[in-house]
Amino acid sequence: MTQTHKKKEHRESEHPFLLMEFWRWALLSILMVVLFPWSLLFYLFFYGVNGTIILCSALLHDAMKVTYVFLIVIAVIAIFTAIMSSLTQ
Numbered sequence: 001m002t003q004t005h006k007k008k009e010h011r012e013s014e015h016p017f018l019l020m021e022f023w024r025w026a027l028l029s030i031l032m033v034v035l036f037p038w039s040l041l042f043y044l045f046f047y048g049v050n051g052t053i054i055l056c057s058a059l060l061h062d063a064m065k066v067t068y069v070f071l072i073v074i075a076v077i078a079i080f081t082a083i084m085s086s087l088t089q
Contacts, residue, residue, distance in 0.1 A: 025062075032055070043055055
């Protein structure tokens with residue numbers, strides 16, 4: 001077993017949210033954001049500090065990916081608009 005494979009197995013066992021289905025994760029993250037203070041307290045009470053930290057890190061990781069994709073889409077639109085405006089002049 002390679003070192004990379006071992007790290008991946010350790011990361012997946014540490015983050016159960018990586019193994020979640022897409023729609024289940026989407027529902028959980030939407031509920032966490034909409035019901036923010038209460039959902040965080042609920043998760044802290046029932047799953048403990050470690051589970052809450054793992055959930056928050058997974059939510060932040062997901063939010064960073066969405067932000068990067070959003071910035072890339074905005075950049076592509078801006079570049080396309082600049083090219084099209086320079087061609088029409």
